[in-house]
Amino acid sequence: MTTQIEGRNLPRHVGIIMDGNGRWAEQRGEPREAGHKAGSAAVRRIVRIARRLGLDALTLYAFSEQNWARPSGEVEALMGLLREFLVSERGEILDNDIRLVAIGDLGRLPPFVRDVLDPLRDASRGKQKMTLALALSYGGREEIAAAARELAIECMAGKLDPDKIDVKLLGERLPSLGVGDPDLIIRTGGEYRISNFLLYGAAYAELAFTDRLWPDFDEEDLFRAIASYQKRERRFGLVGSKSAPREAAG
Numbered sequence: 001m002t003t004q005i006e007g008r009n010l011p012r013h014v015g016i017i018m019d020g021n022g023r024w025a026e027q028r029g030e031p032r033e034a035g036h037k038a039g040s041a042a043v044r045r046i047v048r049i050a051r052r053l054g055l056d057a058l059t060l061y062a063f064s065e066q067n068w069a070r071p072s073g074e075v076e077a078l079m080g081l082l083r084e085f086l087v088s089e090r091g092e093i094l095d096n097d098i099r100l101v102a103i104g105d106l107g108r109l110p111p112f113v114r115d116v117l118d119p120l121r122d123a124s125r126g127k128q129k130m131t132l133a134l135a136l137s138y139g140g141r142e143e144i145a146a147a148a149r150e151l152a153i154e155c156m157a158g159k160l161d162p163d164k165i166d167v168k169l170l171g172e173r174l175p176s177l178g179v180g181d182p183d184l185i186i187r188t189g190g191e192y193r194i195s196n197f198l199l200y201g202a203a204y205a206e207l208a209f210t211d212r213l214w215p216d217f218d219e220e221d222l223f224r225a226i227a228s229y230q231k232r233e234r235r236f237g238l239v240g241s242k243s244a245p246r247e248a249a250g
Helices: 021-027 031-052 066-070 072-088 090-095 110-123 140-156 167-172 175-179 219-230
Strands: 013-017 057-064 100-103 130-138 184-187 206-209
Touching: 013 021, 021 031, 021 140, 031 057, 031 072, 031 130, 031 219, 057 066, 057 072, 057 175, 066 072, 066 130, 072 090, 072 184, 090 100, 110 206, 130 140, 130 175, 140 167, 140 175, 184 219, 206 219
Parallel strands: 013 057, 013 184, 057 130, 100 130, 184 206
Antiparallel strands: none
8 A cells, every 4th residue: 555645744854864775686696886876776765756646855875075085986887877777767757857967076977977967957957847856966965064164255355254154154055955955864774874965054943864776766665754854843943733643763
C-alpha cells in the first residue's frame, strides 16, 4: 500500500544525501562502480517523482568536497556517470521545464563534465517547473568559508560595513540557498548525520533517515519521508500549538 501524503502541505525544498551505493554493490559481490551506476538510475527515478509531485526544488548531494580523496578509479567512474546523466537527461530536463543549477567548487570538475554541465545550466536558466540543484565538489563548511572570505575582502576594500553583516546577508552569499532553505533533508543508507551538507540552510530543516541504500530508494521511500514531515509541527523556535501533530526528527 502506497503511503498517502497531502498535496497541499508538501515541503517546498527537499535535499537528499544519497548514501549507500558502495555497500549496495558489495552486498551483491559487484565493484563499487556498479553501485554508483545503480545510484544514477535512482537519481533519474527520484527527479521524475519530485517533478510529478510539484516540489519547487530538489538538491542532491552528488559529490562532496571530501569525495576527491577516494581512489582515482572510483572518482573517474563517478565523473563519467555524472557526464552520462547530464547528456542522457538533457532533453527531459528541458522538456519538463526544469532548471538545473550546480553548487560547490565547480572549478575542480574535469573539463569533460563542465563541457556538458555548463551549457545545460545556461539552456535551462529560464525554466520554472522545478529547480534541480546538484551539489558537486560541495561542502557546507567550505561554502560558508568562501562566503566569509568574500565579505572580508569587501570590508577590507571599504565596500562593506562589517556591522551590516548579518545572517541574511551571509545567506545571500551562499549558492546553496539560491533555491531557499531546505524544508526536508533525507539521508539514505542508515547513517544519522548530515555530513557537511547544506549546513547553513539546514538550521531548521526537518530530518528523515532511512536504512534503504540509495540505489533502492523509490517512490514509497520518498513518500514516507514526506508523510513524516507532514506530521511535524515546524515552530522555528516559537511556541507551537498543543494540538498540532508532532514527531521527533529522524
